[in-house]
Amino acid sequence: xxxxxxxxxxxYFYQTLLKKDELEEDKEKIDIKPKSFxxxxxxxxxxxxxxxxxxxxxxxxxxxxxxxxxGKIEFFLxxxxxRFWIFHSLSPSNTVSEILKSLVMKNNSxxxxxxxxxxxxxxxxTLGKQTAFGLKFDNKFIKDEEKEIEHVSMRFWGGPAKEIIxxxxxxxxxxxxxxxxxxxxxxxxxxNLFIKENISFIGKFTVIKGIAIxxxxxxxxxxxxxxxxxxxxxxxNYRISYVKNDNKISFKGDFLLIEFSKPLQDIEMFIExxxxxxxxxxxWGIWDKLEKDYIKANCVDLHSGNKIYLELTPQWxxxxxxxxxxxxxxxxxxxxxxxxxxxxxxxxxxxxxxxx
Amino acid sequence: MVLKVRKLxxxxxxxxxxxxxxxxxxxxxxxxxxxxxxxxxxxxSFLNKDGxxxxxxxxxxxxxxxxxxxxxxxxxxxxxxxxxxxxxxTSEEVKQQNITTLPGxxxxxxxxxxxxxxxxxxxxKNSEWKLNFPIVCxxxxxxxxxxxxxxxxxxxxxxxxxxxxxxxxxxxxxYSFSPEDPEEYILMHIxxxxxxxxxxxxxxxxTLEELLKETHLLYEYxxxxxxxxxxxxxxxxxxxxxxxxxxxxxxxxxxTPNAWQIIKNRILSFxxxxxxxxxxxxxxxxxxxxxxKQKKISDF
Numbered sequence: 267x268x269x270x271x272x273x274x275x276x277x278y279f280y281q282t283l284l285k286k287d288e289l290e291e292d293k294e295k296i297d298i299k300p301k302s303f304x305x306x307x308x309x310x311x312x313x314x315x316x317x318x319x320x321x322x323x324x325x326x327x328x329x330x331x332x333x334x335x336x337g338k339i340e341f342f343l344x345x346x347x348x349r350f351w352i353f354h355s356l357s358p359s360n361t362v363s364e365i366l367k368s369l370v371m372k373n374n375s376x377x378x379x380x381x382x383x384x385x386x387x388x389x390x391x392t393l394g395k396q397t398a399f400g401l402k403f404d405n406k407f408i409k410d411e412e413k414e415i416e417h418v419s420m421r422f423w424g425g426p427a428k429e430i431i432x433x434x435x436x437x438x439x440x441x442x443x444x445x446x447x448x449x450x451x452x453x454x455x456x457x458n459l460f461i462k463e464n465i466s467f468i469g470k471f472t473v474i475k476g477i478a479i480x481x482x483x484x485x486x487x488x489x490x491x492x493x494x495x496x497x498x499x500x501x502x503n504y505r506i507s508y509v510k511n512d513n514k515i516s517f518k519g520d521f522l523l524i525e526f527s528k529p530l531q532d533i534e535m536f537i538e539x540x541x542x543x544x545x546x547x548x549x550w551g552i553w554d555k556l557e558k559d560y561i562k563a564n565c566v567d568l569h570s571g572n573k574i575y576l577e578l579t580p581q582w583x584x585x586x587x588x589x590x591x592x593x594x595x596x597x598x599x600x601x602x603x604x605x606x607x608x609x610x611x612x613x614x615x616x617x618x619x620x621x622x
Numbered sequence: 623m624v625l626k627v628r629k630l631x632x633x634x635x636x637x638x639x640x641x642x643x644x645x646x647x648x649x650x651x652x653x654x655x656x657x658x659x660x661x662x663x664x665x666x667s668f669l670n671k672d673g674x675x676x677x678x679x680x681x682x683x684x685x686x687x688x689x690x691x692x693x694x695x696x697x698x699x700x701x702x703x704x705x706x707x708x709x710x711x712t713s714e715e716v717k718q719q720n721i722t723t724l725p726g727x728x729x730x731x732x733x734x735x736x737x738x739x740x741x742x743x744x745x746x747k748n749s750e751w752k753l754n755f756p757i758v759c760x761x762x763x764x765x766x767x768x769x770x771x772x773x774x775x776x777x778x779x780x781x782x783x784x785x786x787x788x789x790x791x792x793x794x795x796x797y798s799f800s801p802e803d804p805e806e807y808i809l810m811h812i813x814x815x816x817x818x819x820x821x822x823x824x825x826x827x828x829t830l831e832e833l834l835k836e837t838h839l840l841y842e843y844x845x846x847x848x849x850x851x852x853x854x855x856x857x858x859x860x861x862x863x864x865x866x867x868x869x870x871x872x873x874x875x876x877x878t879p880n881a882w883q884i885i886k887n888r889i890l891s892f893x894x895x896x897x898x899x900x901x902x903x904x905x906x907x908x909x910x911x912x913x914x915k916q917k918k919i920s921d922f
Contacts, residue, residue: 282688324906373889374821374823381764383842506795506839508664508839510843514723515664515665515666515843516661516662516663517661517664519642521793523649529710538897542893542894543890543893550814550817550889551814551893552810552893552897553897554904555904556630557627558797559790560791564810564811564814566817566818566821568821571816571821571822573814573815573819575794577795579791582649583632584649584793586795604671616647
């Protein structure tokens with residue numbers, strides 16, 4: 267199908283929801299369902315996709331592009347929001363995920379996934395009816411294998427999803443590992459329309475079934491707005507700098523604080539793990555012990571190339587972002603600490619305002 | 623027994639403590655903020671009525687108390703002329719210099735803040751030069767007024783007479799570092815700045831001046847003397863590193879003075895080398911402390 271407008275794209279994706287006997291005669295049944303990713307961007311499309319592996323085709327809509335990866339895999343890129351792009355595709359899920367991961371992961375790519383913490387996924391659930399959830403917890407900071415939870419992986423389908431999550435959260439043996447990695451949602455923005463889809467913690471939306479495609483696009487945009495509000499809040503209030511007005515130099519901004527639900531057993535191992543350039547943290551950092559149980563780390567976010575400063579005790583970690591830093595680092599750090607360390611951590615801002 | 627190693631110099635420590643007190647957060651006492659004081663400016667530079675330059679470290683203000691609180695963080699060096707200028711400063715002069723947003727007729731408080739090691743010297747100069755400043759001192763874990771000279775502000779009097787418990791985890795970001803800080807601590811700031819500059823896709827090299835701006839949050843606003851001191855210190859650290867520990871990573875650009883090639887494609891190995899270096903510096907500092915302690919015991 268020739269895609270020239272958003273309406274064409276919508277119709278093309280709608281075909282995937284129809285059964286064979288519902289299709290118009292000349293249309294072929296497409297078995298693969300649409301999937302979409304929200305990608306955070308601090309770069310122009312041409313600069314982001316200039317490694318020779320991508321071809322870019324314009325459409326009649328200046329903010330809708332058709333991309334081909336190595337001549338084969340097709341994407342539709344919506345850049346109406348210059349900060350948060352939306353990649354759509356009908357190609358196989360794993361292939362699409364791997365391609366986008368390699369695009370985003372490159373040092374200084376200026377692209378990043380959005381990072382939907384367990385806390386945000388629980389908020390998104392309230393937009394519709396929860397039909398499923400996935401838990402994934404993989405302790406990368408384990409010290410005592412006999413006492414600590416090492417790995418949790420669970421997928422649940424069915425009505426009482428919310429109740430099951432709450433039961434798990436109230437269980438002291440497992441609550442540290444109750445981190446949502448994806449949710450299933452039946453979303454009906456109006457009475458007659460609905461879509462069922464999965465939303466993962468890296469901002470991947472996979473359509474399961476539905477009677478209209480509009481709710482899919484609508485849901486993506488609602489999540490994008492929710493996430494964008496969080497990032498804007500971080501960037502407006504939590505980037506530090508000195509500013510000069512007339513003769514006066516004053517300090518602007520505040521730090522953020524991650525509070526752990528139980529004290530860290532090994533703060534050196536903790537800081538080494540998050541500052542050693544590895545995915546998913548993507549932080550280049552060096553650290554030093556200033557006092558017993560007090561570590562300072564000066565770091566660079568490998569996604570954006572901006573500096574961040576961390577101060578760590580067994581109970582909490584202060585996060586300072588430099589001027590112009592990308593707020594996505596905070597969501598990335600927080601979400602992955604929930605996935606790999608402790609689902610119960612909290613993020614606070616100035617005057618102890620709870621942010622996540 | 624592992625000896626405690628001093629990582630931040632006195633000036634950097636005191637600057638960060640004082641600014642920290644004016645920020646509300648649960649991880650550090652916010653006694654100035656809780657009592658209505660805000661940081662008004664840092665390292666301001668202005669002239670008094672005689673045209674002499676005044677450069678205090680910090681100015682705090684309180685609208686409720688109608689008070690401006692000027693702070694000098696004192697380390698070893700005390701200069702009489704500078705102290706007399708500071709003493710004679712009036713609220714009228716401050717107002718005329720347009721450096722505060724505090725309106726109307728406000729009261730003015732001036733203090734020297736020091737650490738216990740320098741207290742005797744600071745107190746003696748305070749008397750000898752007839753300055754009559756209230757002196758605030760950081761003893762082991764308490765920040766407290768150490769003489770009987772009162773502040774004009776009753777709130778400041780109450781805060782500093784009672785004393786403030788200062789935890790070990792002082793915030794360290796407000797004031798990056800001083801030229802007097804240990805090499806290891808300055809390296810903690812230089813090395814990430816090198817990586818940041820190396821990630822700029824439009825550049826092949828970075829200069830000392832670019833590095834200075836990236837390394838110190840306040841660099842652009844510091845006075846000439848302080849800038850020169852920092853430039854010298856960073857320049858000598860870099861020259862040493864390019865000849866020794868980081869010679870496989872740092873290469874000078876020929877024909878461009880004070881410029882180094884960016885680190886390309888070796889981000890991870892550079893990081894691991896830097897971290898190893900920081901650990902080694904820590905061990906050296908610790909060894910020195912042990913030697914000092916041994917010397918003290920043998921002297922005794």
